[in-house]
Amino acid sequence: MNLNDDSWKLNAFVDGELDLAGQLEIEQRMELDDALRQQVETLRALSVAVRGKADRHEAPAALRSRISAMKHAIRPQAPTTARRAQSALRPVATALAGWLSWRPLVTSMAAAAVFAVTLNVALLQSSKQERLMDEAVASHVRSTVGPHLVDVLSSDHHTVKPFLSSKLGFSPPVAELPLPGSVFVGGRVDYLDGRPVAALVYRQGDHVVNSFVWPESASDSKPEFATERGYRIAHWLQGGMHHCVISDVNREEFQRVVDAVRATAAS
Amino acid sequence: MGDEENWRRFEQLAMPHLDAAYNLALWITRNTDDAQDVVQDALMRAMRYIGSLRLESARPWLLQIVRHTCYTWLKENRPQEKVLLDDPEDAWRDLADASSTEPPAIAIRKAERAQINAAIAALPVGYREVFVLRELEELAYNDIARIAEIPIGTVMSRLARARALMRAALAPATRPALRTVPRPAQTGQKP
Numbered sequence: 458m459n460l461n462d463d464s465w466k467l468n469a470f471v472d473g474e475l476d477l478a479g480q481l482e483i484e485q486r487m488e489l490d491d492a493l494r495q496q497v498e499t500l501r502a503l504s505v506a507v508r509g510k511a512d513r514h515e516a517p518a519a520l521r522s523r524i525s526a527m528k529h530a531i532r533p534q535a536p537t538t539a540r541r542a543q544s545a546l547r548p549v550a551t552a553l554a555g556w557l558s559w560r561p562l563v564t565s566m567a568a569a570a571v572f573a574v575t576l577n578v579a580l581l582q583s584s585k586q587e588r589l590m591d592e593a594v595a596s597h598v599r600s601t602v603g604p605h606l607v608d609v610l611s612s613d614h615h616t617v618k619p620f621l622s623s624k625l626g627f628s629p630p631v632a633e634l635p636l637p638g639s640v641f642v643g644g645r646v647d648y649l650d651g652r653p654v655a656a657l658v659y660r661q662g663d664h665v666v667n668s669f670v671w672p673e674s675a676s677d678s679k680p681e682f683a684t685e686r687g688y689r690i691a692h693w694l695q696g697g698m699h700h701c702v703i704s705d706v707n708r709e710e711f712q713r714v715v716d717a718v719r720a721t722a723a724s
Numbered sequence: 725m726g727d728e729e730n731w732r733r734f735e736q737l738a739m740p741h742l743d744a745a746y747n748l749a750l751w752i753t754r755n756t757d758d759a760q761d762v763v764q765d766a767l768m769r770a771m772r773y774i775g776s777l778r779l780e781s782a783r784p785w786l787l788q789i790v791r792h793t794c795y796t797w798l799k800e801n802r803p804q805e806k807v808l809l810d811d812p813e814d815a816w817r818d819l820a821d822a823s824s825t826e827p828p829a830i831a832i833r834k835a836e837r838a839q840i841n842a843a844i845a846a847l848p849v850g851y852r853e854v855f856v857l858r859e860l861e862e863l864a865y866n867d868i869a870r871i872a873e874i875p876i877g878t879v880m881s882r883l884a885r886a887r888a889l890m891r892a893a894l895a896p897a898t899r900p901a902l903r904t905v906p907r908p909a910q911t912g913q914k915p
Contacts, residue, residue: 465880468887472858474865474880495827502829503890507859510837511844516746520760524742524767528731707862709740 463493471500508705509687515708589692589701590685592649597667597688597703600645600658606665607643607658617644621655629655629670629698632724634717638662649701661714666704668718673699680715691715695722734774737782738767744783744861745790751856752794754845758801766793784867791853791871798849828895835894843893851886858883 469475470483487494600606609620618631624646633641642658647669654671673694680693689711692701700722702715745766750759766789777785835843847855857868869876 464884464888468884469865469880472865472883495829498827498829499832499891499895500887502832503887503894504859506832506835506894507840507844507890508862510835511840511860512837513860514743514747514750514759516742516763517756517760520746520763521742523760523764524739527764527768527771708743 463496467493467496467500471497471504511687513684513687515684589650590683590690593667593669593690593692593701593703594685594688596647596649596656596669597665600647600656600667601665605645608645610643612641612643614641617657620644621646625653625655627655627672629657630696630722631655631657632721634659634714634721636661636713636717639666639714639717659714661704661706661710664704664706666702666706666714669701669703670698670722672697680719682711682715693719695719698722730771730774733777734771737777738770738774738786741783741786742767745786747860748787748790748853748856749794751844751860752791752849752853753797758797762793762797763790765797766790769793784863784870787857787861787863788871788873828891831895832891839894843890846893847886847889851882851889854879854882855886855890 466475466479466483470480473480475483483493483497487497608624609617611617612633614631614633618628621631621644622628631644633639638661640660642660642665644658645656647654647656649669649671652671654669657668657670659666659668674697675694677696678694680691683690688703688705689708690701690703691711692699694700700718702711702718704711704714706714742763745763746759749762749766750756753759753762766786770786770789773789844852844855854868854872857863857871858865863871865876865879868879872879874882
């Protein structure tokens with residue numbers, strides 16, 4: 458009975474869902490009780506492991522376009538439109554399949570050739586990109602779990618910018634993000650892609666956002682988004698700088714953060 | 725409120741949560757094709773009621789519809805899948821007491837991605853959905869209670885059981901033989 462009672466309470470404690478008195482009670486008991494502390498540590502480890510490693514599936518593009526197609530399917534305002542919408546899409550698929558099977562040999566040879574070329578190009582690029590993503594995630598995680606989140610703790614960009622410029626040999630754009638709930642924490646020097654980079658640190662609600670910047674002479678590009686070990690990453694080229702933003706905020710919020718970083722980098 | 729207006733609301737309020745909707749549906753159905761069909765069906769329903777939706781509650785609102793659609797779908801297509809609800813405490817009690825010479829927190833930290841995914845997929849669906857909503861969608865107990873249509877107390881007990889099962893799957897007790905080696909009493913649990 459005692460065990461059950463504790464179990465839900467410890468879970469709620471780890472989730473921050475107990476009232477203040479309850480949180481304090483558990484904290485006090487943890488100081489005296491090794492077994493209890495171990496249980497809490499186990500629950501926390503489980504949360505971290507699951508959030509970091511379990512798949513959070515993203516809606517496939519095909520589903521997205523099926524949903525967008527509903528806009529037209531929905532016009533007639535019939536009570537059970539779901540099945541009908543599906544069948545409305547089927548003819549398109551059938552037509553496509555029919556066309557593809559029209560000249561299977563030609564199609565497959567062409568496809569194989571295109572595939573082989575793109576695969577080679579893609580592999581070359583992806584290994585470099587993957588390494589960059591990996592390093593970005595590692596830096597981000599290190600900054601959030603270690604004591605070294607920032608070198609300069611200042612919300613004043615006039616303090617942070619000269620500091621970073623002096624350490625780095627280039628001058629990164631430093632600014633607060635014009636977003637509700639966004640706090641500029643400071644900056645630090647980090648290493649990515651085998652070179653020192655500027656890391657600007659923001660807090661978005663409870664989440665940490667790392668925005669890495671380093672010079673790279675190439676023309677501007679649109680942000681590419683990726684998810685790596687549960688973190689969202691976007692990177693792009695803008696104004697002679699490579700930007701790489703990473704955080705564990707949700708998808709919509711991440712999009713807003715990226716938009717804000719781009720806007721401040723442009724101004 | 726014309727069709728255009730409704731669609732605009734739908735795009736603004738429901739579409740941002742499409743990933744969450746798909747993630748929940750996939751973890752409940754455990755099949756990508758089924759999850760896509762269910763989500764489309766659910767969004768079709770959501771579209772019909774979009775006029776009555778308040779902005780701040782779009783996510784739990786949509787997930788509630790998705791979950792509901794999932795269960796209707798499961799009932800029709802996989803009636804053999806048992807929806808494990810408030811079962812007596814039996815099997816779970818043993819698990820929670822698993823003891824080991826290695827602290828389970830360490831074993832869990834070492835767990836691989838595939839192992840974690842498999843452990844979640846193996847949870848009974850009633851625990852799985854609550855666990856996914858909490859750990860992957862990071863929702864508050866309040867929202868989970870609303871989505872799963874259960875009281876908060878039940879959210880808590882299911883979450884506790886889901887985690888006990890996860891722990892048992894990821895940090896199984898080490899071989900009992902290890903514990904028969906005599907040791908001084910005070911070094912018992914901690915390394």
